[in-house]
Amino acid sequence: xxxxxxxxxxxxxxxxxxxxxxxxxxxxxxxxxxxxxxxxxxxxxxxxxxxxxxxxxxxxxxxxxxxxxxxxxxxxxxxxxxxxxxxx
Numbered sequence: 001x002x003x004x005x006x007x008x009x010x011x012x013x014x015x016x017x018x019x020x021x022x023x024x025x026x027x028x029x030x031x032x033x034x035x036x037x038x039x040x041x042x043x044x045x046x047x048x049x050x051x052x053x054x055x056x057x058x059x060x061x062x063x064x065x066x067x068x069x070x071x072x073x074x075x076x077x078x079x080x081x082x083x084x085x086x087x088x
Contacts, residue, residue, distance in 0.1 A: 009057035013050050020046045 024043055031039045 007058075007061060009054055009061055012057065013054045016046075016050045016053070020050070 020043065023046075024039075027039060027042070
């Protein structure tokens with residue numbers, strides 16, 4: 001993955017945070033009616049889900065990157081292997 005590309009583990013949670021903010025704005029009438037527990041409970045549950053999604057996507061990307069490195073190796077590993085063969 002190139003460094004300039006935005007990772008999936010970042011973009012999806014940002015989109016969901018924007019959606020949660022919009023839904024909090026739409027549901028603000030519940031807050032005005034005094035339903036504090038319901039209003040902040042839904043926001044809290046949404047935030048917990050978004051954080052869990054971020055960490056699970058990040059873990060998945062790390063495992064995928066590790067598998068790609070094991071399968072194809074890295075340039076540094078190939079360079080070290082060539083230098084060791086030249087020394088022999």
